[in-house]
Amino acid sequence: MMNIDTIVIQMKHILPCHRLLATMFFLMVTTLCWAYDFAVNGIYYNKLGETSVAVTYKDTDYNSYSGSVVIPSTVTYDGKTYSVTSIGYEAFNNCSGLTSITIPESVTSIGYRAFYGCSGLTKAKFASIESLCKIKFGDSGSNPLCYAKHLYINGQEVTDVVIPNSITSINDYAFYNCSALKSVTIPNSVTNIGSEAFYNCSGLTSVTIPNSVTSIGSHAFSGCSGLTSVTIPESVTFIGYSAFYGCTSLTKAEFASIESLCKIEFYSSNSNPLSYAKHLYINGKEVTDLVIPNSITSIGSHAFDGCTGLTSVTIPNSVTSIG
Numbered sequence: 001m002m003n004i005d006t007i008v009i010q011m012k013h014i015l016p017c018h019r020l021l022a023t024m025f026f027l028m029v030t031t032l033c034w035a036y037d038f039a040v041n042g043i044y045y046n047k048l049g050e051t052s053v054a055v056t057y058k059d060t061d062y063n064s065y066s067g068s069v070v071i072p073s074t075v076t077y078d079g080k081t082y083s084v085t086s087i088g089y090e091a092f093n094n095c096s097g098l099t100s101i102t103i104p105e106s107v108t109s110i111g112y113r114a115f116y117g118c119s120g121l122t123k124a125k126f127a128s129i130e131s132l133c134k135i136k137f138g139d140s141g142s143n144p145l146c147y148a149k150h151l152y153i154n155g156q157e158v159t160d161v162v163i164p165n166s167i168t169s170i171n172d173y174a175f176y177n178c179s180a181l182k183s184v185t186i187p188n189s190v191t192n193i194g195s196e197a198f199y200n201c202s203g204l205t206s207v208t209i210p211n212s213v214t215s216i217g218s219h220a221f222s223g224c225s226g227l228t229s230v231t232i233p234e235s236v237t238f239i240g241y242s243a244f245y246g247c248t249s250l251t252k253a254e255f256a257s258i259e260s261l262c263k264i265e266f267y268s269s270n271s272n273p274l275s276y277a278k279h280l281y282i283n284g285k286e287v288t289d290l291v292i293p294n295s296i297t298s299i300g301s302h303a304f305d306g307c308t309g310l311t312s313v314t315i316p317n318s319v320t321s322i323g
Contacts, residue, residue, distance in 0.1 A: 035059045038077045045075060046088060054088040054111075066097030068123075073104035087114050089138070096120050101144045105131040109138075116141035124148035125155070130164045137173040140196060145178045159203070165189045170197045172217065179203050188212040193220050195240060202226050211235045211256070216243050218267065225249055230273045234260040238267075245270040253277035254284070259293050266302035275306035294318045 036044035036056050044064060045053040055071055058064035069092075074081050084104060089111035092098060098118045103110075105127035115121070124144040126132040132151075137143050145151060151158045162185045163170065172194035175181060181201045186193075188210045195217035198204060202225045209216070211233040218240030221227060227247045232239075234256035244250070253273035255261040261280075266272045274280060280287045291314045292299065301323035304310065315322075 040075050040077055043069070043071065043075075045077075045082070045084070047082070048085065051083060052085040053082040054086040055084065055091050056088040057091055057093070063095055063097075065092055065095045066099075068100040068102075069098060070102040071104055071107065073106040085109070087111060087142075090114060090116065092118055092144075094118075099123070101125065101148075103127070103131075103135075103144070107131075108134060109136040110142040112138035112142060114138065114142040115144045115146060118144065118147050121147040123150055123152055125152040128153060128164075129158070129161060130166055133163060133167045133170055133174055135174070136171060137176075140173050140176050140199070143173045143176045146176055149178060150180045151175070151178050159183075161185070163187055163190060168192075170194055172196060173199070175201055177201070183207075186210050186213070191215075193217060195219060196222070199223055206230070209233055209236065214238070216240060218242060219245065222246055222270075228252065229254065230277075232256070232261075232264070232273070236260075236264060238265045239271040241267040242270040243267075244273045244276060247273065247276050250276040252279055252281055254281040257282060258287070258290065259295055262292065262296045262299050262303055264303070265300060266305070269302050269305045272302050272305050274304060275302075278306060279309040280304070280307050288312075290314065292316055292319060297321075299323055 037047045038045055044056050044058050046056045047053055071084060074083055083106050085106055086109040087107060091114045093113055094117035096119050099120050100123040102125040121144055140146055159180055159182045161181060165187045168189055169192040170190060174197045176196055177200045179202045181204050184207050186209060191212055191214055193213060193216045196219045198221050199219050200223035204224045205226050206229050208231045212235060214235050215238040220243045222242050222245040224247050226249055228249050229252035231254040250273055269275050288309055289312045290310055294316045297318055298321045299319060
C-alpha cells in the first residue's frame, strides 16, 4: 500500500484543477490510518488533552471489539499516564460480537451511538450506581444497557436499585431498557428525573418519587409495562411528553393533594399516569367524588385525563379556566 509520504510527494505534481480531489483523497486516507492516537491491550484511544483520553474504534469499519472488554480507569502509553474519561462517538458501533463491557468510574460521558448495534451484549458492568447516574449519555444507543438489559455493579447483578444521596439528577437514558430492574429507590437529594431515564424497564413494578423531584422528563417511565402503582409528590410541577406511555399495568396513581395535581403541567395525555391507572388516590384513599379546592384558579391540560374512577366533580368559583 502506498505510504503517506509518497502521497504527499506525488500531490505536488498534480495539476491544480485536480488538487481538490487529491486533497480529499489524502484526508480520507489519513482518517483511515489515524482513527485513533494509540492502542493498549486491544483498546483504542484518542487523546482529549494532556491528561485524558476517550475510547474509540480502530477504523471506520467500526467492528473493533468482541467478547468481554474491560475499560481501565487509567492507561499508560509512551511513559505517560492518562485518565480514561469518556467513550467516543460510535466507539463500539455494530460490535455484535461484544458480550460484556466494564465501564470504570472515571468515565463521565459516552458519545452518540457508542453501543448501537451491539446485539450480543448480555452484561453492562459499572463501578457503582453513583458513577452510572453521573454519566452523560449522548442518546439511547450510547448506553450499553440498551442491549445488555442486565446491570452489574462490582460483578453482582443489580435488580433492586438504590440511588445514593450524592445524586441530584438521574440523567437522560441512565437505566434505558434495563428490563431486569424490579425496584428503584430514589432519595430526597434528586430533583430531576431525565428523559428516558427508565425507558422500557418492563420489570419495574413500583416507584415512589420523593418530595424533592420537580420535573420528570419525556418518556422517563415509558414502556414500564410491569409498573402497577406510582406516587407523584407535591414538588413535581412538570411531567414531560409520554412520560408514562405504555405503562399498561398501572392501576393506582397517587398524588399528594388535589391542589398539587391541578398545578402540574402535563405535556401530553400519557404524561399523566391516570391515563392508564384510571384510579386517583390521595393519601392512600381513592377519590371518586372530586372537589377542587378554592386555591385553584386553573385546571391544567390532561389533569384528570383517563380517570374513569371519578363519579362527580365540584369546581369552585375561583377557577377561571379548564385546560
